[in-house]
Amino acid sequence: MGEPMTSELAALGAEATRGHRDYGAGALIVCDRLVRIYTAEGIEVQALQGLDLLIGEGELTALVGASGSGKSTLMNILAGLDTPTAGSVRVAGHDLAALNARQRLAYRRGTVGFIWQQTSRNLLPYLTAAQNAEVPMRLAGVSRRDRRARALELLDVLGVAHCAARRPDQMSGGEQQRAAIATAIANRPKVLLADEPTGELDSATAASVFSALETANTALGVTVLVVTHDPAVSTMVRRVIAIRDGRTSTETLHHVDSRGRHAVEYAVLDRAGRLQLPREMTEPLGMRDRVRLEAEPDHIGVWPDRPRAGTPGDEAGDADQ
Numbered sequence: 001m002g003e004p005m006t007s008e009l010a011a012l013g014a015e016a017t018r019g020h021r022d023y024g025a026g027a028l029i030v031c032d033r034l035v036r037i038y039t040a041e042g043i044e045v046q047a048l049q050g051l052d053l054l055i056g057e058g059e060l061t062a063l064v065g066a067s068g069s070g071k072s073t074l075m076n077i078l079a080g081l082d083t084p085t086a087g088s089v090r091v092a093g094h095d096l097a098a099l100n101a102r103q104r105l106a107y108r109r110g111t112v113g114f115i116w117q118q119t120s121r122n123l124l125p126y127l128t129a130a131q132n133a134e135v136p137m138r139l140a141g142v143s144r145r146d147r148r149a150r151a152l153e154l155l156d157v158l159g160v161a162h163c164a165a166r167r168p169d170q171m172s173g174g175e176q177q178r179a180a181i182a183t184a185i186a187n188r189p190k191v192l193l194a195d196e197p198t199g200e201l202d203s204a205t206a207a208s209v210f211s212a213l214e215t216a217n218t219a220l221g222v223t224v225l226v227v228t229h230d231p232a233v234s235t236m237v238r239r240v241i242a243i244r245d246g247r248t249s250t251e252t253l254h255h256v257d258s259r260g261r262h263a264v265e266y267a268v269l270d271r272a273g274r275l276q277l278p279r280e281m282t283e284p285l286g287m288r289d290r291v292r293l294e295a296e297p298d299h300i301g302v303w304p305d306r307p308r309a310g311t312p313g314d315e316a317g318d319a320d321q
């Protein structure tokens with residue numbers, strides 16, 4: 001008697017597995033229910049709590065979120081410097097949880113480049129900007145002549161050609177970060193990760209660093225993921241993803257059309273159908289604990305759970321306001 005039931009379950013199981021494997025097919029960065037739990041002095045901190053994220057090749061995306069929301073934890077995992085407690089993460093086809101030490105090193109040298117907030121962490125202090133940009137290529141075995149030429153070309157494209165022969169202590173913070181971008185993309189990585197690269201800079205300098213990230217994206221074709229606190233930066237980016245409590249919560253897409261530039265806000269709908277509504281929207285309406293839903297042909301209405309004026313179906317109770 002179990003026969004048909006069993007095969008049906010097996011088919012369902014196969015279906016679920018297939019759905020799971022296909023998640024993010026075609027995306028360059030795929031985070032699937034990422035969890036990262038830190039244990040420090042017996043206390044557990046859930047820095048990432050089932051984070052889903054898809055980034056396509058060639059995108060420039062900003063990540064925003066309150067301090068402690070898990071942004072750096074995510075960046076460190078994508079950089080191959082840390083591994084998730086659970087969930088899976090794939091970058092350019094590499095399953096980051098499955099890399100051995102040698103593959104991990106190759107991944108960090110060849111597939112991703114990164115820039116940190118602390119300018120001092122990005123460049124070697126005793127080398128010039130050009131020498132810094134040559135280091136990754138030297139490790140990759142590029143000939144002296146080729147790496148010299150590429151280093152100078154990158155510094156030029158990123159607007160810091162005049163710093164080629166300067167050491168970091170002879171450069172401004174913004175110049176150091178732009179030289180750091182040249183260094184990070186010297187080996188033509190697929191992805192450039194920047195964790196608050198403008199955090200230590202004033203806003204004018206921040207704009208120049210940001211435009212260097214844009215250049216890396218548009219002129220050199222690198223997919224860029226940048227964590228930023230700077231509201232000015234986040235409005236310059238087409239896609240801004242907000243992280244809240246270790247999960248992606250909302251997304252803002254900036255569209256440009258004949259009427260100009262405008263922002264459209266989206267919420268992330270995960271594969272279980274979970275939707276997180278932004279507090280700025282729910283609080284003014286007194287929405288909490290549960291909300292009332294109404295399916296419409298082309299949208300879903302969400303209302304506060306208040307006693308309704310009429311019965312379902314009559315005018316007062318049905319009013320769309």
Ligand SMILES: Nc1ncnc2c1ncn2[C@@H]1O[C@H](COP(=O)(O)OP(=O)(O)O)[C@@H](O)[C@H]1O
Nearest residue numbers: 038040045047066067068069070071072073074
């Ligand atoms: N190495 C660590 N050990 C313990 N807790 C950590 C560690 N790194 C980060 N955390 C905690 O994880 C949470 C997320 O941190 P983080 O990813 O740095 O957030 P963000 O970059 O968004 O400010 C915070 O509560 C932080 O205190």
Ligand SMILES: [Mg+2]
Nearest residue numbers: 071072073195
């Ligand atoms: Mg951080």
